[in-house]
Amino acid sequence: MDKVRIGIVGVGNMGSSHAKNIVEGKVEGGVLTAIADINPDRLKAMREKLPEKVAEFNTASEMFDSGLVDLVMICVPHYFHPELSIEALNKGLHVICEKPAGVYTKQVKEMNAVAEKSDKVFAMMFNQRTNPNYIKMREMIAAGEIGEVKRVTWIITDWYRTQYYYDSGSWRATWSGEGGGVLFNQCPHQIDLLQWVVGMMPKRIRAFCHFGKWHDIEVEDDVTAYFEYENGATGTFITTTADSPGTNRFEIVGTRGTLTYDTHRHTLTVSRLFENEREWCRTSPNGFAQVPGEVEELPEIKQDFSQHATVATQVCQYILGNRPDYIHGVEGIKGVMIADAMLLSTWLDKTIELPFDDDLYYSELKKRIATSRRKEKTDKLIDTSGSYGSGGK
Numbered sequence: 565m566d567k568v569r570i571g572i573v574g575v576g577n578m579g580s581s582h583a584k585n586i587v588e589g590k591v592e593g594g595v596l597t598a599i600a601d602i603n604p605d606r607l608k609a610m611r612e613k614l615p616e617k618v619a620e621f622n623t624a625s626e627m628f629d630s631g632l633v634d635l636v637m638i639c640v641p642h643y644f645h646p647e648l649s650i651e652a653l654n655k656g657l658h659v660i661c662e663k664p665a666g667v668y669t670k671q672v673k674e675m676n677a678v679a680e681k682s683d684k685v686f687a688m689m690f691n692q693r694t695n696p697n698y699i700k701m702r703e704m705i706a707a708g709e710i711g712e713v714k715r716v717t718w719i720i721t722d723w724y725r726t727q728y729y730y731d732s733g734s735w736r737a738t739w740s741g742e743g744g745g746v747l748f749n750q751c752p753h754q755i756d757l758l759q760w761v762v763g764m765m766p767k768r769i770r771a772f773c774h775f776g777k778w779h780d781i782e783v784e785d786d787v788t789a790y791f792e793y794e795n796g797a798t799g800t801f802i803t804t805t806a807d808s809p810g811t812n813r814f815e816i817v818g819t820r821g822t823l824t825y826d827t828h829r830h831t832l833t834v835s836r837l838f839e840n841e842r843e844w845c846r847t848s849p850n851g852f853a854q855v856p857g858e859v860e861e862l863p864e865i866k867q868d869f870s871q872h873a874t875v876a877t878q879v880c881q882y883i884l885g886n887r888p889d890y891i892h893g894v895e896g897i898k899g900v901m902i903a904d905a906m907l908l909s910t911w912l913d914k915t916i917e918l919p920f921d922d923d924l925y926y927s928e929l930k931k932r933i934a935t936s937r938r939k940e941k942t943d944k945l946i947d948t949s950g951s952y953g954s955g956g957k
Contacts, residue, residue: 568658568880571598571633573624573648575610576733578662579639582872587614590873593880594635600627624648628655635660635685635883637876641735642667642743646675649686649893653678658685660879663752665896667743668929669904670922676894686893687879691871692753693760693891697832700865701816701823702761704834711820711840716762716791716799722810722828723750723803730781737781740936743929745783746805747773747903754814756899758801762816765898766791766799770915771906778806782936789906801906821857832862 570586572579579599586596596614600621601607607620621627628636628651635658638648646666652659659679665688666672679686692698704710723746735741742748747755759765771789778785785806791799804810812827819842822835837844837857844855881887904925905916911928 565634565884567595568593568883569597569632569634570594570876570880571600571627571636572596573600573627573636573638574640575599575601575606576639579637580606580610580613582637582639582876583610583614585870585873585876590870591876591880593884593886594876598627598630598632600624625651628652628657634658635879637689638662641741642748643671643741646671649675650678653682653684653686656684658687658879658883659893660685660687660689660876661893661896662689663756663896663899664748664903665893665900667748667900668922668926669897669901669919670926672897672900673922676897679894685879685883685890687875687890688893688896689872689875690753690756690760690891690895691875692757694871694874696865697825698757698761700832700862701814701825702763704823705761705763705816705818709821709836710816710818710823710834711837712795713762713764713793713797713816713818715797715815715817716758716793717813717815717817718754718758718800719802719811719813720751720754721802721804721807722812723805724808724810725750725779725785725805727779730779734938737779737783737785738936738938739782739929739932741938742783744903744907745775745781745785746803747784747787747906750805751803752899752903754803755801755902756896757814758799758902759898760895761814764793764795764797766902766905766918767794768792768915768917769902769905769909771909773907773910778804782932784907784910787906789909830864832865833859834862835859 572583585591586594596618598619619632636652638645638661645661649659649661730737737745769791773784774786775784776782786804789801814825816823819840820837824833837855839855841855878890882890905918908925909916
């Protein structure tokens with residue numbers, strides 16, 4: 565095999581973007597051979613943009629059974645991510661699943677169980693893990709450059725969306741169609757990075773999610789959450805789709821310094837302490853003396869913003885035997901668990917211990933699904949240029 569044959573399930577905003585990357589040669593080692601979508605209008609629209617040799621299918625199953633693909637990219641509404649990933653893996657196909665891994669932990673665990681038994685690649689489209697600034701932060705924390713983590717703060721409020729955006733699809737921003745709002749559509753990358761960069765999961769979460777506060781939707785569009793970690797560290801996470809222009813600032817405070825990444829200013833700053841703050845606090849004879857240290861603004865690490873293509877390339881190169889690893893899909897459960905805990909905390913009005921009862925969350929979610937209102941049939945493709953792969957998006 566000299567090329568991995570790729571099929572895309574769902575050619576809406578995200579799927580069509582992946583198709584464009586592959587056709588333009590941005591996915592090294594991959595070739596687009598098929599697309600599938602239950603919406604014939606979308607297939608027709610894509611037909612005009614793709615080579616004639618790319619096959620079309622009305623269902624994912626037909627594509628999986630065609631013998632025309634080695635790797636499939638799952639780019640459909642969130643509830644179907646586990647279902648279609650499981651089917652593809654069971655039919656002997658490699659899988660790249662779009663974020664999030666799923667809507668509720670129970671279904672994601674079922675998907676992971678199948679993936680762990682399979683000899684095929686199961687990858688997650690966590691393209692932000694290819695951002696060199698987040699990679700640098702992760703490496704510095706793991707190397708102990710800022711000591712033991714004390715506090716984690718992320719204010720990510722530059723996800724501004726208009727009502728037109730939410731009205732662009734009947735499934736969008738509904739419990740029955742999308743399963744959540746800003747936590748499941750815009751923020752899965754940041755929620756994943758919260759634990760990936762820092763290197764630890766929260767143990768307790770208390771969150772306040774506001775549903776349809778700023779838009780005519782039924783899911784959350786404004787969230788403030790508080791975390792507690794096993795080592796005593798605390799964290800806050802604030803996000804919304806209603807602030808313009810918004811903020812994107814990620815800060816990790818440790819006993820030997822602080823890391824701050826501001827995507828608007830394109831700066832990664834480290835404040836290094838010459839002494840351990842805990843030791844200094846105990847031994848300093850001066851009640852107001854700051855820990856001596858220095859501040860360094862690290863050179864900007866340039867990005868090429870082809871992050872989605874980079875993830876797909878990594879998977880293709882792994883399949884071809886040219887690289888040792890890829891972003892494993894089973895890691896997607898962590899972000900879903902954190903997001904679910906935020907919603908469950910709000911619904912039950914209490915602090916949630918992780919891990920929580922999967923069945924309890926699912927039962928609460930089903931209550932919302934039962935009263936969910938789907939919008940009038942609408943299906944609009946939105947110009948997404950500039951939104952994928954940018955600093956925090």
